[in-house]
Structure formats: structure tokens, C-alpha cells
Amino acid sequence: MTATIMSDDHRERVRRAFVAPGEFTTSPLYRALSRTVADEEALLDLAASGRSGQYPTFLFFGAVHHLLLTGPQDPLGAYFPSVVGPDAEALPAEEAGPALVAFCARYEAELRALVADRLVQTNQVQRSLGLRFGLAAMAEEIAATSDRPVHLVEVGASAGLNLRFDRYGYRLGGRSFGDAASPVQLEAELLGDGVLPDLDALPALASVQGVDLSPVDVRAPEDREWLKALVWPENHDQRLLLTAALDVVAGDPPPILRGDAIDVLPGLAASLPPGEPRVVYHSATRMHVPAHRLAAFDAAIAGLGESGPLWWLSVEDAPHPDPRPDPSRGGAALRLRGPDGSSRDLAVVEGHLRWLETLPTR
Template identity: 35%
Template structure:
């Protein structure tokens, strides 16, 4: 994915910003939100709006973040001219909102693509899992055992959770993935985030809902149900299965090692992240990769790119993530959890094997 440049020339910056919006319009948005595709295409062709966006810090120029901030402030989900007028009239407010907001899309349905890997790890180790999620937002993906799942047209796994209002996460598959027949046992739920969110706070919940792209009604319903499941789980406190979700504010490079080392004997530490590492600068990404390989844990990554030990980017598939375990790519996944395509070359790594 394209992440801009530090070039000082306005024309170059404008072209780079246009390229980013064009990529989102043609790769990431079309299959999921036609309105966002229209908005991104419109911004890419509007020099005035590009000049506004290009002056934002690089990490605030992501199209879906800009659009979510506008919607949070009241921009209706209508045609591009409506968005363009809103941005021109209220840009100072949008920029102010962007200064304190992050994308932090908390998509619980990604658990459907992570679950086969989590369940396989537990089956192999025979131990409950101590989850350490990087960039957990409000922590919805730290509750994989509190949701219900249906792969293709199969039986519902975790159907007992539906009675308490948990979402049903539906996922289509290809390529013979190792689908689970039971939910994993979770021993603990830790997360590290620069800006952890309280999903029980109404304004925070409203922001998370604005991060759901227009037209994704089912996704919005899932998010609402997952926020309810999180609130219920947290109310149970220490009585909750696997204990409450505990989110730590800080840098993942500083906190991931002590959290993994604190996992007691008899539990398997699992470091996981989804749509997080892609946003880190390359040098930080490389430091993290080097660090996590030294830890006594299993490592699940689900990102829009995959880096092997040589630093190359193989096995990419436009508009999808790459799911990997301990550095071994296993599958392509839908960015919002609705698809799991086990790759023909994918193989299950032995415990501790990395590439």
C-alpha cells in the first residue's frame, strides 16, 4: 500500500495524495462500499481537496480516516459533491477531529479468519491461550471464544453465545482450511495500543461505528453486537471466562516482550495483530519482526502485505490480507473477515518454525 512521502514540492505531494486515494477507490473500497469508492475517486480528481489533505500529517491522510471524521461531524452518506462541500466548509473542524482520532477499525469478524489458527495452536499444545493483541482498539478481537461462527453453510460453532446477543460471524472459505470444531480456551486477554478505547463509552462507540464504511449494514450490526458482548464480558470481571480484556497504553516494541514473558507456565502465549503493522514505518516494522521472533510465543499476523526474512513482499493478493503463523504464510483473508482462502502453497509450521 502507498503511504506518501516527505517531499516538500506541493505538486509532488498532491500527486502522491491523489495516488493514495485512487488506490483506495480502485482496490480497497469497490467491493465493500461503492460510496467510499466514489468519494475517494472524487477527492483524487479535486486539486483543492488534495491540497487540504496533503497538509495533514502522513498518518492522518488515510481516506477512510478522513471520511470517518467527516461522518462523525455530521456529513451525510450522499454523493461526492455533498462530501466535497462539507469538507470545504468545515475543514478546520475535520482537521481538528483528525488530530485526535486514529483509524482503529475494530472488526470482530476478523476473528473468523483467526479462529482456525488459534484452535489449531491450542490443539497442538494442549494448553489454554494467553492472547497478546497489538493495536486492539477496543479489544473486540480478544473475545474469539465469546462469538458464534458459521463457515460456508456448515453448522454454527459457538451457538450457545447467541443467547447473550453475541454476533454470528459468517465466513466463506476456499482451499481446504483447517476449520475448528470447538472454540479455543482463552487464559488471558491482553492488548497494547497507543490509544486504547473504552468500547462501553457512547462517544467512543459512535466513533467506531463511523469507521464502518457506508453500505455495510451487516458489518454495523456485527459491531454493535460485539460491543454489547464486550460490555457484558467486562461486567463479569474476574469471573469472565479467560478474565477481562486488559488494554495497556504504550508502544508495542516496549510492551510486547514483558507481556509475553509474564505468561505463566502451562499457557501458550499468542501474539496477534490484524491491519496494524501495515501502518508502522518500515524500520519499526523490521524491529518488531526481529523482536517477536526472539520471544517464546506463537505469532499470528493478518496484514495487507507479507514480508519474508529477505524483506520481499510475496504472495500478495489485491484487496485481501495475508494470514501467517510464525512467519509462514497460510491464507489470504477478506479485510473484514468474510473470506478465508487457504493458499495451495500454505503449510502448517512446526512449533517454533519461522522463515
């Protein structure tokens, strides 16, 4: 393989990401292959060649998966449940390392191009549940502030799947919400003793708008295949759900601005009618922002509130401090910052919104 010059610090950061990849909770294959990458300098070199801020494990395995799903057959595919199909048994994950090394040697140029050009992007339509829950939780507060409909902005919108949250059905805590006839039905386990808001009592929307570094065209086969490649190989049901959501959104794609949120949001803020309420949502987006740009990213989002009341909803970090009696489940905070600048955690959620734990109202 062709070597790329990189700093020792950068290489070590990438290596650490593969040494303990706690994010792959539902992918034994990626956990096993991560150890191979951590031990192979040539694979680390490939994984480290992405854009600044991109999480190397997601990006590298997304590129490998994409080639396996769209390219010629390769022996590595026999270890991927997504390649062999749900009705066949993949080869043992623990034995896949040598096949990965050989695959990366054969397709180095293609992998390097994908890692350098593509981004890790939202493909978890299940995260629409976090947006809907948040909107329901803030509905009364918004109504008390303004009688105008809300302008919804998603940062890191990818294909705009979350922005079409109103086209899906939901099931949570034995109750159904949303569109019962939709081909996209999202179900999550409900935990906790907090109050579940009425997910059908939502503020009216005046507009929806996405922002993304590299928007995904839901009507372009190559873009759709990239999002599917970002689904972990074992998650067959999620892949089917993503395909259904892409089909729904392709019928009416939401507008998505191309560009860095830091650069794009000031202009978007200026275009919103003064005084009208706005909600910004981002999920697993801030984690991909380079550390030296985080303050500017946060300031750009806060700037949406300079000309009108802003509710800032996010799914990014673990709650701190964790208010739950038993925090061993882990999870991220569904966090809401209101127009007065105060923040509160509405719930704790699994990163892909497979479960949601409500919190007592303070």
C-alpha cells in the first residue's frame, strides 16, 4: 500500500479509536476487525486519510462495506452478514482479519478515494423519534411564547430523513403516534418514570430546512448505497427501514443547504422572519466537528436565536450529571436549550434511539 505522511499524534488517535471501539454494540464483526486495523500500519494509514473531524472507525468500515456491497465479489464478503444475506450464515467474525488485510491491499485506491471524499452521515431514521419527542415536549412552551408556526432547521441533515419525521408512524410505551399507514414504522422501548408527552400534539411547522457539508441526494443510487453501507453488517432490519425511509423522502425531498454550518447558518438566520420561533436539531453531528471549531459551531447555532426565540434540541453527549438511579445502561441526553439559555435533559436515549428513558420533570 502507498504510505501517507501523518503526525505521530494523529496516527495514535486513530489507533486508539480502533483499539477500543465501544460504539459497535451490535456489530461483533466490526469489533473483531477493529483489532486488525489497530495492529496494521497500512490499514491505519487508510483509516486516517479522511477529512478532519470524521470518526475513523465509521468512515473506514463504511468504505469497506460500500465496496463489498457494490463492487465485485471478494472473499471478505463471506464474513459480512449483509453480503451473504439474512438467510445464510456468515463466516466467524474472529477469523476475518487476514481477509480484510488482503481486501485493502487489492482495493487500496478505491478505498482511499472513498475515505477522502465521503463523510459519515446520518442514516438512522430512528433518530426522528428524538426530534418528535422533543417537539412534543416543547409544544406548550412554544405556544406560550408565540402564536406563529415554527421554522425547523436540522444541522447534519444528510438525506433529510429526520426532516420528514411527520411522514412516519411511531410506537412507544404501547401507544401509537403519527402516520399508521406509513411504510416507515419506528418502535422503541420506553423506560423511566417520567411523563411521556403526546407525540401527536406538535407545534405547526412554517418551514423545514437542512444543512449538511455534503447533502445526500435520495434520488441518486450512489448516494443511497453509501448510506446503506454505513449501516453495520449485522443490522438487517435497520437496512430495510432505511430503504423504506429513503423511498418516502424521495417523493418529497426537503431543502438542504450545502456547506459548513459555521458558514451557512448566519445567512439562514438572516432569512428567517424576525420574531418567529425556530427549532434547531442535531444528532450525532457535533462529534464530527473538529475540536478547534466546536466553539464556532455552537456560536453559529446560537446565532439562529438572535432574531427570534430559539429552541435548541440535540442528541450528542451523555447526561452530566446522570440523573437516573441506574446509569449503567449508558445512553445520550436528549437535551433542550430554551430561548432563555437554560438547558434541561428531556430523556436519555440509546444512540440509535432503540430505547428512550424518560426523566422526572424538574
